Amino acid sequence: MRIALVFSCLLWACAPKSHEAGVRHITYWEKWTGFEGASMDRLVARFNQRERERAGREANYRPIEVEKVAVSSLEQKLLIATAGGNPPDVAGNYSFFVPAYADKGALTDLGPLLAAAHIERENYIPHYFELGVYRGKVWALPVVPASVALHWNKQLFEDAGLDSNVAPRTIEELDAFAEKLTLWQVRLDSGDTVVERGYLPNVPDDRKRLIQVGFLPNEPRWWSYAWGYYFGGKLFADAAHVSPNDAGNLRAYDWVRSYSERLGVERIKRFRSGFGSSSSPQSSFLSGKVAMELQGVWLHNFIEQSAPGFRYGAAPFPYPADRPELANTSEAEADVLVIPKDSKHAHEAMEFIAFVSSPDNLEDLCLGQDKFTPLRTVSERFWREHPNPNIALFRELGSSPNAFAIPKTGIWNEYNRELTNAVDLIQNLSEPPMRALGDVAERMQAAVDRDRKTLLRRGEP
């Protein structure tokens, strides 16, 4: 009797969570927590409410209920769950994971579902819609886009005698501004210390201590692979050939290297090791230690949270003076929604995605996350209510013909690691760009060829 009771309890505990009869439950995994997650929570609640109300009105209608779960390291867990045959019905991922997952057969082709839900490609900013398209199929739908721009600290500009309302337009101007914005504490023969500006090449190393830098190419480190794009470089010459060592990339990384040469490798390392995370008041930019930084649309929110009242400006990242056609170059990625392969409720999942993607809901979501919408048309209310004074700039950069994204390739993670290591070698002055990027080209071409062989083996075109 006692044993039977114990077994009953165990069975009850192990049984799947019981759901209300007649309700179609779908699970939604989302990478965001914090205010971004809260913004999506509100939409999920609104969707569930709409479904319950419809069920109240229509006797035979079975409402959909979305259960949202915040998942860390989502990209890996999604793979394992899909392989185990128990994936979520919807997942919120980054756009740059789409090609690798599509290549591995982890995603559902959204094409037919989008057509049935009347979601049209024409309604989106082309660059952002294309992020979810790979090998001719739509695998993901953009919901919250982002782009990046040069941010500058107005107070430090004024201290350096620069006009705090004018950003550098060219790389050459950026370099000149950076020199004026670099500060050192210099020890004199008398033992007293003074603060001086510039790179001070004639002051011995043991006499000077870096206290402020105008610009550091490796702060933040997130986009160390991308500098080539701002100089006209590309990571792929065409779909089958890599080009990390093309002329634009070599020029970019020579420029990156020049900062290590001017400031000193060890000195930069020590200086950087005192920085906190990008969202904290101790970050390189918010603490006033770096005067100009490439940062994303999200920085405004960090400032509101960590340093209210901080005076800053945002402008397109500069272009080389001899390449004015590269103006408005910006990396533009997006958060996307995908339906994993073997989702048990693909149609219900698409209903939820369609709900989120309606103009009003998408604007609410993007307002809540302090970003702009991926749609072509934006309401007056959106501009009026948006807290970020530079939001129009970020949208313009995301729509620019020079907006770029991580290359669509199944080997991106590998390529990114190779580039990160090469940039490490370049910034540490361990190897010149020509050699470091040449090695990357050799290894990644082999990886592309291997990937191609794998796809052919599986009968992919």
Added chain:
Amino acid sequence: MTGASARRVRGLLFCAPWLLGLSVFLLYPLAAALYYSLCDYSVLLPPVFIGAGNYRELFHDPLFWKSLYNTAYYALGSVSFGVLVSLMLALLLNARVAGLALYRTLFFLPSLMPVVAGSLLWMWMYNGESGIINTALRHLGLNGPAWLTDPAWAKPAIILMAVWGAGHTMVIFLAGLQDVPSSLYEASLIDGANFWQRLIHVTLPMLSPVIYFNVVMSLIGGFQVFTQAFIMTGPSGAPERSTLFYVLQLYDVGFQDLRMGYACAMAWLLFGLILGLTWLLTKGSQKWVHYER
């Protein structure tokens, strides 16, 4: 059923849970990994048999050799320093001094700290600008390196952290020391042996089975180093791949690049390597390990 066979069946039934666990969680994954190592396998699509292709590619992969070198460097450093330091600590903590229990607890405590928490703590200690280590070095008039961001210092820094957490090894040494018969020490004292002679001719031979055990266990753990590097220097083994350890590279290939067949080949090679090294140590131990008969 005869009594003997009924006993055998009962015995097997009692063993069944363990046998089941061993088969499901160890033997099957081992065999599956061996098969997948011979396949092009990305987890979601059916594996395609490619023979020894993954192994051939591994031997031409510079990152495989780099990660193997880094791991061997770490294993050699952490095993030799770890065993030496914990043996020295055990000898000190075996002395009869006041507050012995407190000292033993203090030296053992770090090994109780989870690796992730320990790694975060050491990241702060290794901070080139404001870390406690460089601050202390500055007071001594020395300019400490940037530790975790300096390719020359990142591996030694992770080894030093491993030595800090060698409390378990120390406790095993301590137990071994207390097992050495006092009659041997008394006899050596009568013969006029000094401290070093007693250490070399009595303590170390009597402790040799424990040293052998600790070396083998530390070596197995050393070749599987992962968490510290993953937390402290990131999954790509920065700076300049100086902390790209074998299991980190295996993780990158398997879980970042979804090349599970290649990762399985790496896992089997590591298994073979650890097995080979353990066998070599065991063979060699016959010459220097002294068992009391």
